[in-house]
Amino acid sequence: MLMAQGLACLRGDRLLFKNVGFELSAGGLMYVLGENGSGKSSLLRLLCGLLTPEEGTVFWHGQAIKQNAEIYQSNLTYIGHLNGLKDDLTALENLQISARLAGNEVNQEEALNSLAAIGIARCANLPVGVLSQGQKRRVALARLWLSRSKLWVLDEPFAALDTASVEVLAARLSEHMSNGGMTIITTHQDVVINAQSTQTLRLSA
């Protein structure tokens, strides 16, 4: 279970938000909404431990995430607006390396299957540098088919995707939640995702 209390975020000398708190339990989905620049991405980075909050604490199963960083991080999959892919490596290599780094041992077949799931199996052996923006995004998102973590934090996962891929991804997210996973997501698109509980967090400047 993920809980946040009294989070405040300062970028430079600008206060992005303060007093942000929520509770997310197994099977829960949370949308983070807000205008551009309202601090959605910063909130997600803060929840991952990439940013230190000015005030407030994030708890994972009742323990502050800073105290128990390794346990928390092994339960976390974060896909930010940067894809984290190497242009000189193939899609398959990128996927295998990023999954292993996150602690999921995967073989080539599993990796190929997850690329196929999001419809880019035919790009598996191409260097990521030659792929289009949407294809790169799909390679990054293919990790979600290999991830065994409980908590997924996704920053604009649907951006740059075509309609078919959006549906595939939404189905995968619904499946994750029905298995008791949790997802925190920012999006500007209307996508139907099924979850045991859905909540919305609105950030305003």
Added chain:
Amino acid sequence: MNEAWIIVLKRDLLLAFRRRSDVATTLFFFLIVSSLFPLGIGPEAAVLSSIAPGVLWVAALLAGMISLTRLFAADFSDGSLEQMLIAPQPLALLVLAKVLAHWIVCGLPVVLLAPLIGLQYALPNDALLVLVLSLLLGTPALSLIGAIGAALTLGVRGSGLLVALLVLPLYIPVLIFGAGAVAASQHGMSAQAHLSLLAACSLLSLVLAPLATAAALRISVE
């Protein structure tokens, strides 16, 4: 799970292999800088061999320097650094893997090439041997200390020059002991004291530098 650092090491070596030209630039830089001196100073063997230790060490130091800015910059801009930061592994260990890859790619070739360059400077055989030994013991310290500077200047404009200003002063002890070892053997003395001190520099930075680099990376990514 403990193999995450091997994954990072393999990844960086594979990337270096795919981008061989980057590696070649470092090597050619070392080659050209160290070849300029004999051309500029003239072929007198006595003069050349007396400046050789200092010149070769400075050239090795600068060659390692110019590749430093690449150490974390690409990972930072494409987001893979973020993923390393939130990987369920000690960050210092992943940093160590990256530094090791940097040394294998940029440090080791310089060590292997050095005796060839040393011949240009009319260095005697035993001094050549000490030169290789001193570079072998000293260049890991250069990569390790340099990583701190590279991490601190991540995402800063004009980071290339800034790294040089930050890191070069820290290289001074390594330079003194490294060049000193070669000079000692030229004068018929034992180089052992210098070599021991060089090894001590490397060991000390092996312990401290990954921790400092990891902390610097966390600050830079914020």
